[in-house]
Amino acid sequence: AQSVAQPEDQVNVAEGNPLTVKCTYSVSGNPYLFWYVQYPNRGLQFLLKYITGDNLVKGSYGFEAEFNKSQTSFHLKKPSALVSDSALYFCAVRDIRKNNDMRFGAGTRLTVKP
Amino acid sequence: DVKVTQSSRYLVKRTGEKVFLECVQDMDHENMFWYRQDPGLGLRLIYFSYDVKMKEKGDIPEGYSVSREKKERFSLILESASTNQTSMYLCASSLWRGGDSNQPQHFGDGTRLSIL
Numbered sequence: 463a464q465s466v467a468q469p470e471d472q473v474n475v476a477e478g479n480p481l482t483v484k485c486t487y488s489v490s491g492n493p494y495l496f497w498y499v500q501y502p503n504r505g506l507q508f509l510l511k512y513i514t515g516d517n518l519v520k521g522s523y524g525f526e527a528e529f530n531k532s533q534t535s536f537h538l539k540k541p542s543a544l545v546s547d548s549a550l551y552f553c554a555v556r557d558i559r560k561n562n563d564m565r566f567g568a569g570t571r572l573t574v575k576p
Numbered sequence: 577d578v579k580v581t582q583s584s585r586y587l588v589k590r591t592g593e594k595v596f597l598e599c600v601q602d603m604d605h606e607n608m609f610w611y612r613q614d615p616g617l618g619l620r621l622i623y624f625s626y627d628v629k630m631k632e633k634g635d636i637p638e639g640y641s642v643s644r645e646k647k648e649r650f651s652l653i654l655e656s657a658s659t660n661q662t663s664m665y666l667c668a669s670s671l672w673r674g675g676d677s678n679q680p681q682h683f684g685d686g687t688r689l690s691i692l
Contacts (some may be wrong), residue, residue, distance in 0.1 A: 471616075494678045496680060498683075503585075503685070503686075504685050504686070505580070505666055505668075505683030505684050505685045505686050506619075506666070506668075506681075506683040507683070508680040508681070508682070511678065511680060513678045552618060552619070556678075564621075564681065566611075566618045566619040567618055568616055568617060568618040569618050
């Protein structure tokens, strides 16, 4: 069965600095990988996904993520953090052979300080 | 834009009550999902449906049932509410493209349910 680990409950960065939110995954086959963001009192919003091809995936709001098959990681990155990026971030994985079976990580709370 | 609407943002119910949570999506998506979100546990899948009148159990179906009579609507039912079902409930939908499971899920804003 697939699973996702987000090793950091909380990430703090200063505005303007680069940010990284970490995610590692486990699947028996090839993965589809997703990042979602959740603002207070809202549902999850899709940021980006990796299906195949380039290991660097670009998404919404200037975010990008790097797929690393050997390290089974899919870390979320942004070159310059904004205070408005403060939110809860979820990584999710799906085995490409299995429809409808998406597994989410526990979430990482990102706080960007002015 | 896809819109997934959950009927209530906040709900307070009593132990033993039968509780209905409603979800409607407007993009003709085949797949619909119910999750619960608890701090430190992320999202856990309760049930999903890939077609009208079809349903499959997720990871934590105990104490819950679902109904999908129309494509756009997916209801979650707490048969006899208990305090351990106090949680945030999220509904989601996604497009099914004939074997292609890389479509993202689109979420509603959630229902924060308190069982007293």
